[in-house]
Amino acid sequence: MKPDVDVTLQLIAASLMTEIAPKISDDYIQRNSMLTAMLLQSAAEEWDRAAARRVEENRTLRRLFAEVAPEIGDPELRERLDAASGEEEESLRISDLNRSNDGLRTLLIQLHAHVEGIDTEGARRIEAAIWRELRVSTERRALSLAPF
Amino acid sequence: MADLSERFARYVAHQWPDASDIRVEGLSRIHGGASRETYRLRLKLRRDGVAEERPLILRRDPSGSLIETERATEYNAYRAFQGTAVPVPEPLWLEEDEQWLDRPFFVMEEITGCESSPQTLLTTPPYQEHIERMGEQKWRILGALNKADPGELGLADLMPAVKPEECWQRELLKWEEMIDEDEMTPQPIGRAAIRWLRRHPPPPPQKISVVHADFRTGNFLADGEGNIRAILDWEMAHLGNAIEDLAWSISRIWCWARDDRPGGLLPRDRAIALWEEASGLRADPEALHWWELLANLKALAIWISGGNEYATGSNHDTILGFTGWWLTNSQNRAILEIMGHLT
Numbered sequence: 391m392k393p394d395v396d397v398t399l400q401l402i403a404a405s406l407m408t409e410i411a412p413k414i415s416d417d418y419i420q421r422n423s424m425l426t427a428m429l430l431q432s433a434a435e436e437w438d439r440a441a442a443r444r445v446e447e448n449r450t451l452r453r454l455f456a457e458v459a460p461e462i463g464d465p466e467l468r469e470r471l472d473a474a475s476g477e478e479e480e481s482l483r484i485s486d487l488n489r490s491n492d493g494l495r496t497l498l499i500q501l502h503a504h505v506e507g508i509d510t511e512g513a514r515r516i517e518a519a520i521w522r523e524l525r526v527s528t529e530r531r532a533l534s535l536a537p538f
Numbered sequence: 539m540a541d542l543s544e545r546f547a548r549y550v551a552h553q554w555p556d557a558s559d560i561r562v563e564g565l566s567r568i569h570g571g572a573s574r575e576t577y578r579l580r581l582k583l584r585r586d587g588v589a590e591e592r593p594l595i596l597r598r599d600p601s602g603s604l605i606e607t608e609r610a611t612e613y614n615a616y617r618a619f620q621g622t623a624v625p626v627p628e629p630l631w632l633e634e635d636e637q638w639l640d641r642p643f644f645v646m647e648e649i650t651g652c653e654s655s656p657q658t659l660l661t662t663p664p665y666q667e668h669i670e671r672m673g674e675q676k677w678r679i680l681g682a683l684n685k686a687d688p689g690e691l692g693l694a695d696l697m698p699a700v701k702p703e704e705c706w707q708r709e710l711l712k713w714e715e716m717i718d719e720d721e722m723t724p725q726p727i728g729r730a731a732i733r734w735l736r737r738h739p740p741p742p743p744q745k746i747s748v749v750h751a752d753f754r755t756g757n758f759l760a761d762g763e764g765n766i767r768a769i770l771d772w773e774m775a776h777l778g779n780a781i782e783d784l785a786w787s788i789s790r791i792w793c794w795a796r797d798d799r800p801g802g803l804l805p806r807d808r809a810i811a812l813w814e815e816a817s818g819l820r821a822d823p824e825a826l827h828w829w830e831l832l833a834n835l836k837a838l839a840i841w842i843s844g845g846n847e848y849a850t851g852s853n854h855d856t857i858l859g860f861t862g863w864w865l866t867n868s869q870n871r872a873i874l875e876i877m878g879h880l881t
Contacts, residue, residue: 524730537796
């Protein structure tokens with residue numbers, strides 16, 4: 391049986407921390423080895439969920455854009471929201487999902503800045519939805535080693 | 539390391555032509571100096587027939603770092619605060635000529651028998667027994683630092699001048715530009731913070747102060763009795779609004795004890811009260827809120843920049859990659875918290 395990537399990374403990290411690093415006499419190299427082990431632990435945690443959280447976030451953003459587009463008065467922005475909301479993932483490679491995510495999050499920034507400048511109840515509702523999504527986006531990315 | 543030791547010994551001979559038997563022993567790199575390569579060494583020599591031994595710290599420019607900083611700023615700050623209520627190590631040399639060690643560097647005395655690591659200070663005897671004592675000194679020292687007159691210290695002519703009403707714009711622009719240059723993915727939370735900061739400028743400072751700009755647990759040395767013996771890492775020091783320092787020092791990301799105590803040391807209100815008492819300044823709540831958000835944006839910019847350098851630059855020091863992974867998302871959560879959008 392071939393161990394999965396996350397299991398492999400976890401075991402390498404554990405070996406670095408408990409077997410290799412303690413035997414390194416140079417303090418700088420030893421601490422770097424410990425940091426490397428922690429990086430590997432984080433990479434292992436991310437590996438299993440990497441595609442899922444990107445797909446979930448991209449879907450959520452497209453759904454948000456579809457919901458709010460009819461309320462946006464700026465025709466150019468509305469058109470871009472409509473176009474983005476109709477897109478689908480062409481590939482589940484992480485690099486491709488990242489490219490989609492970058493495009494969607496750039497559009498989210500533009501939408502956010504746009505509604506901040508509008509003094510209506512509808513704009514406040516959209517703004518609240520954006521803040522909700524931004525909060526959830528940090529929950530999707532949370533790592534168990536992170537301080538906050 | 540042997541090569542670096544020999545080259546540094548040649549540099550000392552150049553600086554002190556009357557010295558003989560110059561030897562550099564035990565040169566080893568210290569972990570954590572993400573903005574400079576930091577080395578510990580023992581310098582042995584004879585002058586006027588007398589043997590001397592000095593523990594020293596050598597700080598050399600890296601090929602890339604978390605932040606682009608001016609070595610002269612740090613060196614000048616160490617010189618300026620010698621003998622004041624703000625403890626600092628004695629600086630020896632600032633060298634810009636790359637012929638000696640390939641890159642510019644400066645040298646200062648090593649303050650021995652101390653610890654700076656937050657994890658050690660907060661969780662390991664004997665330091666952890668003095669948490670409150672360290673906290674009280676920490677914010678009193680920061681108050682003294684911010685109270686000091688930049689002109690009397692000789693720093694007013696060495697640091698760029700700034701008008702009181704322009705302090706906030708200069709800092710916001712600096713960190714926004716770093717995000718513009720180094721972001722590898724869009725930053726919707728950071729961008730929202732920037733827009734808010736620009737729409738709600740803070741009141742101007744009560745006076746122009748020296749701002750350390752990285753005053754936190756991790757950047758001071760404490761001995762085993764809980765005495766703070768030196769404030770370190772002045773690379774980002776500048777003239778500006780003292781509340782910038784207070785806000786950074788109490789920032790969420792430095793709550794190392796994973797509770798609400800700034801720097802893992804004292805309750806927030808106590809830290810602020812100590813700073814106000816020592817500085818003679820008032821921590822205006824509106825100004826403090828603005829500068830706390832700026833502090834979180836600045837930290838985000840630093841993690842972004844470090845991650846970019848690690849991934850695409852010439853410095854692949856693990857600390858740069860680690861902070862990108864470890865802190866970027868937490869920093870975004872801290873921004874949400876201070877903007878009232880985390881719950």
